[in-house]
Amino acid sequence: MAQKKLLLIDGNSVAFRAFYALYRQLDRFTSPDGLHTNAIFTFKNMLDAIMKQTKPTNVLVAFDAGKVTFRTKMYQDYKGGRQKTPSELSEQLPVIRELLKDLGIKSYELKNYEADDIIGTLSKMGEDAGYTVDVVTGDRDLTQLASDRTTVLITKNGVGDTEAYTPEHMKEVNGVTPTEFIDMKALMGDNSDNYPGVTKVGPKTASRLIQKYGSVEKLYEHVDEMKKSKLKENLINDKDKAFLAKKLATIDRDSPVEVTLADTKLQDPNIEDLRNLYERLGFKKFLAEVGASATNSNKQEIEKYEYLELTKENIVELDNINEKEVTFYLAMLGDNYHLAPLEGFSLKVGNKIYVSKDVVLLQENPLRQMLEDKNIKKNVFDIKRTYVGLNRLDIKAEGLDYDMLLASYLVNNENNSNDLGEVAHLYDDYSVKTDLEVYGKGKKQAVPEDGE
Structure with missing residues (x-):
């Protein structure tokens, strides 16, 4: 029996990287009716490389449903510093979803939750059902999902260039386990997601503290025993920030998704719909792939x-x-x-x-x-x-x-x-x-x- 392999893709992250990969050629990549196509074109190339690398039996591409999530209700400024998505990318996202459908690949979004939470939940479902799981993203937050059955592939330069995060690699890079990485994020905060941690605590200090104490909770159980220092003072003053940051950093692996593992089974592509889509977009390279x-x-x-x-x-x-x-x-x-x-x-x-x-x-x-x-x-x-x-x-x-x-x-x-x-x-x-x-x-x- 063939090995069951679940591929989970962070759709927004990969689309964002695809858009900026050909950003300088934005004007060159337009469809006959004027739609920008640079992100769609590169997304397809990246998807092909990922599929060839992972050879999945099941695939799901998760997208963010919007800016309002349970995290923004918890902390209003969550991701507040991010620039607005360029309109030239926004107009391509629905077409990327259409492309996925025609390729026989399931895509999904969930109101009040992020793509991370969908991926976290589906990866847990896959692990419990005996699947080997690959997660593809540009967001290192998802490395907390790495386990004996799940590998997190972080996109780097190039179409198919990724860095594989396993529990062993997490230890090499961050000095902590994937689960402990959440506690590390709680102490150092996240500039990208715009939430603070403990003042003056960066990655090295956060890693050292978590390696010593194991978690934020255990650290604060022993904080009074620490020698007097500016670090101890900051830890005590920013305790609430640290615990809030841990909640914000933790991926919800029990989010109320309405898709099952059966829904993620890779389907045969709809060649006729793909041909029509590629013709509409002016993608001659991909037309050749479907025999046109x-x-x-x-x-x-x-x-x-x-x-x-x-x-x-x-x-x-x-x-x-x-x-x-x-x-x-x-x-x-x-x-x-x-x-x-x-x-x-x-x-x-x-x-x-x-x-x-x-x-x-x-x-x-x-x-x-x-x-x-x-x-x-x-x-x-x-x-x-x-x-x-x-x-x-x-x-x-x-x-x-x-x-x-x-x-x-x-x-x-x-x-x-x-x-x-x-x-x-x-x-x-x-x-x-x-x-x-x-x-x-x-x-x-x-x-x-x-x-x-």
Whole structure:
């Protein structure tokens, strides 16, 4: 039986980060009818990265229902110092909810409660039901939920860059357990949420005190025993602030949510609704994902070719071809084409496109003859890269003619890339994936096992 995996996403936090990730390109990201789309676009990219990383069976995206919550009733200035949400982001939030619905992902908000409380309650429900839980947020307050079954992933720079908070990592970073982190917040307060703690008590002092006493309550049981100091004086004077801050910092894990774990089960996406949404927003990249090319002419261009896997058995098909112009691509994993592994190739001859992962076939005739024949023009992505790559196979390429990378540079030398997919995207063809999408990056960079 597959492991049950619950993914809980702080919708407001991720949307906020998505909005500012492309804030400088705000005017560029607009739909045909004038809606800003930078947050929607980046939210989808972040969501894809998160889903790929966590592989959940159940997903819920929690949103704040409004500014008035049980915490503002407790402390009127709670979150009072925050700037108003930019209108350019506010107008995108309903569309993000629409996107989630079309993707088969449940979203939810609860009056008088924050997204944190929904996530805290659902994570507890998931733990009790035997789920492994991942929480994604930019808010470190949620690290108090970390446990043996729950990992809190704090978003950092980049689309899929997160820092995983487990109980062990909490100890490394803050010196306290996830539960004790609430007490730490009670002593130091929270500038972001605009509530005070004890005067002159910062993270280091708060951590040291909680490591020694275990909780705010136990600290105040022994405060009279402390040596006379300014710290002791501040602790005594601000006792009420400390206990109020603890209440404000504590996530309600028993909030009256009306969703069940069954409601969070990941559903199949509604492809037709997604296609309509992407067309409305002008998202050509995502249209390609649901099988709709950027333009009808693109689609017709793709469909007119026959795709074949080239093997030792059928390579003889190329013997009787009299084409004077072919298109060739040599795939490498890495930027240094002098050393990067050769991972495969593709060859377009007439209306047939041959593909293979076996680069040794290139040394076999009639392929070698074709590549070394100066009378047959070869269209390639990067002449220099292709020439060097083939030379490593002891193939002396001739007739290398059209260079797409060079042509792209001549058209626009300020917005160029050595990635075939990225260059295609510059000209609104999203049917070609980027190297990052295919191979990943860093230590996880690899050729996909999927033959596609």
